Amino acid sequence: xxxxxxxxxxxxxxxxxxxxPIDIDASRMVVGRTKALDIKDTTHEVVAADAPDLWIGGxxxxxxxxxxxxxxxxxxxxxxxxxxxxxARLTAAIQSYLDDTAVANGYDNILSACSYAGSVNPFQxxxxxxxxxxxxxxxAGQSILNAHVVGDPVPTFAEILAQLPxxx
Numbered sequence: 001x002x003x004x005x006x007x008x009x010x011x012x013x014x015x016x017x018x019x020x021p022i023d024i025d026a027s028r029m030v031v032g033r034t035k036a037l038d039i040k041d042t043t044h045e046v047v048a049a050d051a052p053d054l055w056i057g058g059x060x061x062x063x064x065x066x067x068x069x070x071x072x073x074x075x076x077x078x079x080x081x082x083x084x085x086x087x088a089r090l091t092a093a094i095q096s097y098l099d100d101t102a103v104a105n106g107y108d109n110i111l112s113a114c115s116y117a118g119s120v121n122p123f124q125x126x127x128x129x130x131x132x133x134x135x136x137x138x139x140a141g142q143s144i145l146n147a148h149v150v151g152d153p154v155p156t157f158a159e160i161l162a163q164l165p166x167x168x
Contacts, residue, residue, distance in 0.1 A: 001051045003063050004029065004044055011059035011070050013044065015051065022046050054082060079151060086154040087145055093157045094141045094164075098134055101167045110134055129168035136165040 002022055004014040016022060016031060023030045024046065029039035052067040056078045062070045069075045098110040107113040107130075114134060116127025144160050 001049055003047050003049045004039060005047060005063055006059070007043060007045050009059070009070070010062040010064040012057065012061045012063050012067075013039070013059055014057055015055055018048070054078060083148075083150055083154055087148070090145060090154070090157055090160060091141070094137065094160065097161065097164070098137060102130065105167075126168065133165060133168050140164050 002016045002018060002020065003012050004016070004022065004024070005012045014031075014036075020031060024039060024041045024044060026041055027037070029036040029044065047063065049063050049067075052061055054075075055061070056075060058074075060069070060071045060074045060078070062068050095110075102108075102110045102113040105113070110130065113130040114127055116123040117131045118127070121127075140163060141160060144155060144163055148154060
């Protein structure tokens, strides 16, 4: 990656892929069709670096042979926001797992499978087992997600799936 950083503070302002031509001169920076008049060759430079685990532009990170946090408050806010998105994605993945399992067994979705529990019919017992399973999946899934500590790696769906109850 190419990092545009302030020369004195080493604060990383922008990050671009290696193939993107960056032109910084005395009057401005040009990247593709974008111009930044506040970026000049007397105040900023381009350096090569591996991408950080979490990229936040605008000087939140600095780079001087290694990445460092320049603005801890902004970085922490970005970590919390990124993790909230991951938790929402994993919650949706758990719901999809419930629905996909029910569909694989001939139902429209998990709600359809559970609906058979509410009345006397040939599928009532199976419907009741889906109700119980769905509840246990959500208890386990929420427990796993709630145990996550901000800043630690968010569990993958495969890690969560391995801890969920077996389908009926």
